Amino acid sequence: MTEFLTPQQLARRTGAAVDAAVAAGRERGLTVTDAEVLHDLFSVVVHLSPAPVVARIPTVLAPGTDPAEMARRQQAELDVTRWLDEQGTPVLAPSPLVPREPVRRDGFCLTLWQFVEQVADTEPDYVVNAERTAELHAALRSYPGRLPFLSAADPDSITASLHALDDRPDLAAAADVDRARREWQVLEPLVRSRAAFADAFPGIDLQPLHGDSPPANLFAGVDGYRFADFELVTFGPVEWDLAGIGPELTAAYDRGARRAGMRELDPGVLRFVNAVGMVRIVASLALVPQQPVLAQYLQPAVEQWRDAPFAGGMAG
Template sequence: MAGDEARTARAVGAAAAAGRQLGLEVREPRVLYDVFSVVVHLAPSPVVVRVPTVLPASYTLRPEAQLAQQRAELAVTGWLADHGHPVVPPSPLVPREPVVQEGFSMTFWQLVEEVPVPEPDTTARLAMTAKLHAVLADYTDENLGFWAPFATYVPDGLTALESLPDLLPAADLDRARREWSTVEPIVSSRDAFEREFPGVAIQAIHGDAPFHNMITTPAGEYWADFELVTLGPVESDVALAGPDGVATYDEAATRLGLRASDPRVLRLVEAAGSLATVACLAMAPQLPMLVGAVEPALAQWRSTPLFTGP
């Protein structure tokens, strides 16, 4: 069995074992998705388990950081579900806590019926992103960190890439480090961010392009995949949506009484997002398809001027 196939089999076995220990009926576990995580339906129970298997260095070096982020995800999605908002909710059949089993830290979700669509309605989803921000403006959690995924993900990834010159040339790594030296002081400190951008509110955000992370169900579009949920500016959720996408979001936000996006903040979060893409190459030894998948984004990054500040 190939390494990735063995990893998937171990993840499925761990999910099934954890489900049974929690009292679920598990007869035919079925893989729904397998890239960074193995997503398993514990049939016949209406429960889906997400088992992260390809991890950034920030989680392999600090397992407690992964657990904290998973708890944050379960808390915010549970809050959204409890308040009647359209979100894929944690499973009501088990406690809202990550479960560690056989070396994997996993989360349990309610099975929802997904309706295949040929092409998602990006305009509608960007409007839904504004609605999500309006809702999350009322969410408070003292354990939710400021831009938590960025703080260690990028520097740990860049450090790992030092020993992987076949994945990222030295010139690219040097550029990434120089840009990160400009980005890092602002994205790793809420006080520094607020000094740089007075009047730009910080709130709970999805953290990972929510307009790409939605599921179409018979009841409509559901928000999903809050793995990078954090405190931050709303611009972080629309970074790299393109000028038309940002304009669509701004129009929807204004209708809801929210502020339009700030161009300077957008420049910062897009630079941070590009560096996160560079850093993710450090996971390519675990997931070789990443090399080809991120190359268009890397080419775009290389073609832009060096980021020297917002």
């Protein structure tokens, strides 16, 4: 049984990630005299001061995470954000001071980004952010690179995580795991197969996507907003980026879509991506031993899911 990390173990993990980032930066010619941790949840994000560079080091990993696959995803993120930046789309971009590629160091796989000063103590306006997401989608439509279909769902990790929750009542009730597994049997074929998705939702166009809720990932820089955290960049229906945000924000996205010349959200596809998102939340309970604070974020969503239609109504 995987034990919950103690505060001391969490601190050592963060310290090791920071040390790896500092060493990686110095090896690439950066002057690093101080390292300020800016964020620490799924990844450690650290400013390699005084260099204008931020390192992001994933530390909370799903069961069965393949380092080679992680590096591929990180390279895709670097490529997409570099391209968007070159097109004039406001993003947190890779650092131009180092090669734009993932760095493996001391058991971590990290990426290096431009440092942008953040406006302190700003509350995000999710309605405005949802409208702006349509602008991002309009920009991404022209991205020339190839991205895998709905890789952001990480189906292998969902399966492995649900298996890891077996006989773990301290993490998830057996009834919840059973329901999530049965829902996943309904949803998984449409996640894994572009053809199956097209059969279920004929006429829905697909395109490059942010992959991880752009309305929640806009960075408030002193020079304006920037889209951030493209770690799950993928290819699929635009609805994927709006999963779980509720009717007020989907209406805001539709306003932005009309303004940007994009299509409005399809209710059926929204039900599908919302259902997949909820199964991913249940599966994410397997990560709690690695980051115990996650439980307080995940449990309210799990409680809502229990009252929701089975598989978002997809099995009806």
